[in-house]
Amino acid sequence: MRYSGIDTILSRDPVVLAPMAGITDPPFRKIAREMGCSFAFTEMISDNALIFGNARTAKMLTIDDDDHPLSVQLFGSDPRRMEAAARLAEEAGADFIDINMGCPTPKITRNGEGAALMLSPGTAREIIRAVRNAVSVPVTVKTRKGWAPGQGSAAEIASIAEEEGASAIAVHGRYREQYYSGKADWDAIREVKNSVRIPVLGSGDVLDPRDVKSMLAQTSCDGVLVARGALGNPWFFAHARELLTEGTIPDPPSPGERIAVALKHLRLQIEYSGEHLGVLQMRKHIGWYIKGLPHAARVRLKLHELERPEDVERLLTDYLSEADRLSADD
């Protein structure tokens, strides 16, 4: 199915699962969608690794039939390689191609990729143009407030994106040099919204459904990206939507519900990644699912000793049988 446009999708539901490397893989997206997320991003995917047929990277383009609409995020610094990677993503079933111009990691930026593109607006422009010409699905860009004060800006990237026919711009309201620290600057998102006509997605510190409402109100942005707020909390999407449409927020999930979803996530992750890697990947997710529950610290410690899926499952089912009875926090 071809989606008519990102604005139509956002007008139905403005709450979007943000791209997160090491997190927003197919199992995570499946859980998020089952719990009410309607629009999601993949992890960032290397253009080079895709083109050279790296098996782990190719697997990142696994797109299930019920995993739509989906934006596949690519990173790279060479327009020709980015257009080749975008074609592969489109063939795999991407509904949107997003270009990463915000990743702060030195391993990425020292190659001129991610946030470094804010310092090379000419290359940023060429990449958007090349990708736009290579695919028929809409192209979007995700960037940051800037590289550092006075160096590179979201407004500049947004205006280039708009001129080159991008369909939306996402802005994380932090400088590259801040990484994930400090408070996200929502004014920077509002300034971009006031400077372009294409839809703007805001990102940064949307950690509670109420933050969705506040960000929409304070910035007039068209959609809100949820990143860390969704870790161990796929309920976020349905709760935010209910807050926007009904003005109420459902009760938080019970310990039993949390553990049941963690168990389901574990099974999906093992199916996708295999037993060994799946268990390793799930350690962090399970930690997030049980955060704040009674004896969570003890369970987390134990989890790090376990390597077999059946042992993790047993730990969780034993915990499940006691969790709803426990009330004291540890």
Ligand SMILES: Cc1cc2nc3c(=O)[nH]c(=O)nc-3n(C[C@H](O)[C@H](O)[C@H](O)COP(=O)(O)O)c2cc1C
């Ligand atoms: C673990 C993690 C991985 C991330 N990976 C990506 C990524 O691959 N691409 C990207 O554009 N942003 C990435 N981000 C940034 C998020 O999409 C988002 O812009 C940022 O976390 C701010 O939102 P938050 O404060 O709601 O977490 C990542 C963030 C986290 C926490």
